[in-house]
Amino acid sequence: MKYCSNCGQPVTLRIPEGDNLPRYVCDRCRIVHYQNPKIVAGCLPVWKNSGGEDQVLLCRRAIEPRHGFWTLPAGFMENAEILEQAAERESVEEAHTNIDELTLYTLISLPHINQIYIMYLANLRDQNFYPGVESLDVRLFHEHDIPWDSLAFHSIRFTLEKYFQDRKQNHYPVHTHTINTHNGKSADQ
Amino acid sequence: MKYCSNCGQPVTLRIPEGDNLPRYVCDRCRIVHYQNPKIVAGCLPVWKNSGGEDQVLLCRRAIEPRHGFWTLPAGFMENAEILEQAAERESVEEAHTNIDELTLYTLISLPHINQIYIMYLANLRDQNFYPGVESLDVRLFHEHDIPWDSLAFHSIRFTLEKYFQDRKQNHYPVHTHTINTHNGKSADQ
Numbered sequence: 001m002k003y004c005s006n007c008g009q010p011v012t013l014r015i016p017e018g019d020n021l022p023r024y025v026c027d028r029c030r031i032v033h034y035q036n037p038k039i040v041a042g043c044l045p046v047w048k049n050s051g052g053e054d055q056v057l058l059c060r061r062a063i064e065p066r067h068g069f070w071t072l073p074a075g076f077m078e079n080a081e082i083l084e085q086a087a088e089r090e091s092v093e094e095a096h097t098n099i100d101e102l103t104l105y106t107l108i109s110l111p112h113i114n115q116i117y118i119m120y121l122a123n124l125r126d127q128n129f130y131p132g133v134e135s136l137d138v139r140l141f142h143e144h145d146i147p148w149d150s151l152a153f154h155s156i157r158f159t160l161e162k163y164f165q166d167r168k169q170n171h172y173p174v175h176t177h178t179i180n181t182h183n184g185k186s187a188d189q
Numbered sequence: 190m191k192y193c194s195n196c197g198q199p200v201t202l203r204i205p206e207g208d209n210l211p212r213y214v215c216d217r218c219r220i221v222h223y224q225n226p227k228i229v230a231g232c233l234p235v236w237k238n239s240g241g242e243d244q245v246l247l248c249r250r251a252i253e254p255r256h257g258f259w260t261l262p263a264g265f266m267e268n269a270e271i272l273e274q275a276a277e278r279e280s281v282e283e284a285h286t287n288i289d290e291l292t293l294y295t296l297i298s299l300p301h302i303n304q305i306y307i308m309y310l311a312n313l314r315d316q317n318f319y320p321g322v323e324s325l326d327v328r329l330f331h332e333h334d335i336p337w338d339s340l341a342f343h344s345i346r347f348t349l350e351k352y353f354q355d356r357k358q359n360h361y362p363v364h365t366h367t368i369n370t371h372n373g374k375s376a377d378q
Contacts, residue, residue, distance in 0.1 A: 001194045005222070008192035008199070018322070021267065033194070037266050038225045039305060077226050078210065082298035082367045083305065104296065104365050107307075109271035116228060116272065118296075133207070174363045176293050178271045 006031050037114045040155075041086035042074020043122040044163055045099050047140050055140035056163065057124060059094045061152055062136045069152035072159060073097070074119065087120045095138040098125040106159045109178045117155040121163070121172060154179045195220050226303040229344075230275035231263020232311040233352055234288050236329050244329035245352070246313060248283045250341055251325045258341035261348060262286070263308065276309045284327040287314040295348045298367045306344040310352070310361060343368045 004011050004026035011024040016032050024033040045057040058070045073091040077083070084102045091097045101123040108117040131138045141147075143164050151157050158177055166172045193200050193215035200213040205221050213222040234246040247259045262280040266272070273291045280286045290312040297306040320327045330336075332353050340346050347366055355361045 003194050003197035005190045005192050005194045008197045036227045079224055079303040080300045082300050111269045111271050114268040
């Protein structure tokens with residue numbers, strides 16, 4: 001931020017009176033421009049095979065960062081949305097899925113990039129999915145086929161690891177976690 | 190937003206190519222200025238009375254909106270924080286609490302004001318709390334003393350109601366909820 005979005009004058013970075021963090025401040029219109037973390041909402045769509053092992057849906061990214069790597073459908077939550085709407089919208093945009101039964105699953109803080117991932121488990125209702133414009137490919141994977149070495153983000157790996165662990169007990173509690181530059185590569189987040 | 194925060198030129202509100210929502214766009218530096226929901230992080234500090242009924246800590250607001258009304262400590266999450274840090278920081282700022290054992294408790298979407306409340310249960314370690322600059326008063330309440338008619342926000346009421354319901358079973362699952370202009374007053378959020 002270099003200019004005030006309200007009046008167009010240059011802003012200065014300083015600690016406002018009564019505050020304890022540097023903020024972008026406009027000395028003309030007295031506005032403090034706060035900057036806050038963004039929510040990335042998404043889901044883990046599960047295809048329930050009657051009599052067989054359940055499969056999960058992954059998308060291969062057609063965009064940077066991590067072009068060509070596999071991910072769960074997820075993206076920035078929009079204003080005026082609720083969390084579940086955002087998670088479902090991202091799944092529709094990236095994979096044209098038909099999902100329901102969304103249940104909260106992982107909350108992951110990524111303080112080095114000012115993001116919070118909020119991921120849901122979801123039931124995939126049919127196999128009529130196909131790639132959206134941000135995906136090269138969309139496929140169902142058995143656990144032994146997951147491309148662990150080609151996953152786009154640490155947050156996606158964490159969510160998938162918890163899912164396969166929890167599936168053994170058929171119990172899926174909400175997991176909270178932090179990924180930062182110490183336990184994850186910031187470059188690929 | 191009226192001016193580009195990168196170059197100071199007036200922005201225009203339009204749907205960028207390949208998008209489906211109106212955004213503030215700078216036609217000079219080609220930046221799309223996205224606007225996203227903010228996270229309000231906070232907690233419900235519990236004072237465990239050995240042999241008696243547990244009490245919860247509430248703060249009486251010294252600031253608008255809802256000056257003079259009672260609330261749980263909560264506020265906007267900052268960049269570079271993790272969720273639990275934000276919840277604890279707000280509790281320290283508003284009530285100088287000494288808390289630990291934070292566990293995720295409620296996630297509340299407020300689409301009409303572009304906010305997501307993320308509230309934790311917390312253990313109050315001592316009674317050395319006192320009001321911060323944003324609080325007029327800080328007190329412990331038994332269930333029958335909660336000022337239900339003087340609570341600041343619907344999100345706070347929801348979190349307290351769930352807590353007293355769950356306490357009967359001594360089981361505190363994570364609750365997700367939506368409050369909008371249909372089931373809550375937008376004016377007091």
